Amino acid sequence: MNLEQTNHPNSSQQVSHEQPVLMLDQVTKRIGKKTIVDRLSFEVRRGEIVGLLGPNGAGKTTAIRMMTGLFTINEGDIRIAGQSIRKQFKQAIVHVGGIIENPEFYPYMSGFDNLKQAARMTDNVTDARITEVISLLGLQEALHKKVKAYSLGMRQRLGIAQALLDRPKLLILDEPTNGLDPAGIREMRDYLKKIAQSEGIAILVSSHLLSEVEQMCTRVVIIQNGKLVTEHNIGDQKNATLLPELRIRVDRPSAAVQILKKLEPVQMIEVKEDASELVCRVADADMPTLIDALREADVVVYRIAETKKSLEDEFLQWTGGNQIA
């Protein structure tokens, strides 16, 4: 399967251990005169769960369809484990497991028969592997029921099962939590995290549920109008030198402001009189000073909380905010 790599020792990038599992290189898709995806480039590496985000019509689904060979590519290329999806489709797609939009199956067949269908389109999937995947996803009981009798959650699980059959290096999931109830979403999330860690599978998830992506992904790629807007790691402070932003609720905000303004290490941001809150920045090391100063002035502190910018805030900031995905 990896003959291609060993045959070209001179292309050092391909042989490298750090070769990305998924690499989009200046990918462009036009339909008619409209450019749906415009010179999009990004990478996904082993063990990463990357969220692909963007407002409606940003080109997420088009990008995913190109990655899976469902759409042709006008310009650029997509490489999966080093293999071009344009030129070596079969060698590239063999590393991919996917659910594109909804998990679709032959409704008049049982879950097991559907998995057998998928297995017959691979080279290495044995009955033992099918059984393994079935128990991995807890599908034993519904296995011989017809798929048309499945709930959406069951179908999602069957979808993951068929995607994992051939031990992919890359899992591509288009809206994986679509239509799942909160318990199902959580189950799916935990499961994806588990397989990314234990099997080192790279996972690309497109979703419009930002809080979902925030909890699940290690990195996000945000696109808009078919172009890359930004990518960044979740949990990273965008500016690490920035002090944490705090909201402090007190009984007498105006008095508190006077005290804090005198304290050198505290940067006041604003006072919210109606909510009896102060917003300021202060380093952890200077917190005791701040608290002592307030107590000395008999200002009662009710609550101190860090205000974190959510992914949603950032997303809106990046994409202009007028159209939520």
Next chain:
Amino acid sequence: MRNMTALVQNEWLKLTKKKSFWVSPALLVAITGLVTFMLYKFGTDVEEMGSGVAYMAGMLGASGMGQFIAILSVVATSGIIAQEYAQGTIKFLLIRSRSRGEILISKYLVVLLYILMMMAIAAVVLFIVGGMAFGFGGTGEQWIAVLKQATYGFVYSLVYASFAFMIGVLTRSTGVAIGVGLTGTMFGGILIYKDFYKYVLFPNADLSVYGNMGPPLPGMTLGFSILVLVVYVALFLVAGYTVFRRRDVA
């Protein structure tokens, strides 16, 4: 080769696991039995028919049950691609390590298998009911006629099924493919006495005419018709493949 066998197996299971699958064979058995009974009861002179095998030869061709098999084959073929789109399973099918060409070939092979199955069912039923009506046992010559007529019947169904197959690929609609395919089979009976019409598919589809009545239009021979059919079927398959291979699947 092993890949192709597995793909064909997949396609065959998709076809046969549907509950509605058995409607067509059941209909074929029923109609064959009914027609034979009516002929026996009201029409045919038992002496004149000779034997059940002779009857079988007469009925397997496009002027007998072959026509009906063609219609049922068109119906079965029309959904073989279009259904994948309707169910959304086309994505399930195409994101595997199999080329679109292989997928399309496996589907076409299943169409061939389906027609063969229907021919076999018709042959067995005709042998039994024909034997019961007109006597079992037949001459070697009659058995050769059976083989010939079965071949003609098979070719006839194949031509129209290939047509419906292409329409199914192009339009992604089961209904349109059935409609166009069946309209095609109806055109088989219409002759336009113009020279160009001999190059059209329809008057060439039934090869059995050369045995009984001579060419439908002047200048047509068995070889000519075979060539025309080969060209048309090749055209249908190439057109279907060209579109299917490049098409964006939404």
